[in-house]
Amino acid sequence: MAYSIGEVSKRLGITVDTIRYYDKENLIPxxxxxxxxxxxxxxxxMHLMEMIMCLKNAGVPVAEIATFVALRKNGDKSLDERYQLLQDHEKNLKSKISDLQDTLAYLQFKKWYYQTAVNAGTEKIHYEHESNEVHPHILDEYIKVLKKRGDTDSIDRLNNQRRK
Structure with a gap:
């Protein structure tokens, strides 16, 4: 079966201009x-386009995607190189995901901080007695809330951030 550029655009949810750019960059030779x-x-x-989009979404630069595509032309001789390239980017992506999960855990802590302040009508509930300084153990208070919820993943992430 053959698909037009417009059909590919619709099926993959990308613009025709993006497909033309990929062609210009020799990603779809x-x-x-x-x-x-x-x-x-x-x-x-279409399978190659899906692979390109996967790599692009993983943050792989266009030049490296072009390298991957070029390696495909070498057939089995380049299997190890292609595998290694994917393995390296998988490692990078997992690291980014972990960093984002850490960021999300901290953002959720700050949301809790402000929600409790909003509910109390003042941020002073989080301050050291008679000061404008946030109580140094405020994160521990939030961790107690997480323990009640059984959210051990967020607890671990916040504790890991403390150690950094």
């Missing part, structure tokens, strides 16, 4: 053209 010069995508091309 296997796509054939009809007699009128229009791109005709096969199911195999």
């Amino acid at each position: 296997f796509v054939k053209r009809d007699d009128a010069g229009r791109r005709k995508f096969t199911d195999n091309d």
Whole structure:
């Protein structure tokens, strides 16, 4: 089956301009053209486009995606290199995800901080007695709330942030 650039755009949820950019950057060198010069995508091309989008969403630079695509041309000779490239980016992505989860845990702590202040009508509930300084054990108070909820993942993330 052959797909037009418009069909690919709709199926993958990306713009026609993005597909043309990928073509210009030689990320989709296997796509054939009809007699009128229009791109005709096969199911195999669609799989490659999905791979490109996956790598792009993982934060892989276009130049490295182009390297990956170029390696495909070498067939089995480049299997190890392609595998290693994916393994490296998987490691980077997992690290980013972990960092984002740490950030989310801290953001949720700050939301709790402000929600309790809003409920009390004042931020002073979190201050040291007769000062404008936040009580140094305020995070411990939030961790008690998390323990009641059984949210050990957030507790671990917040404790890891403390150690950094």
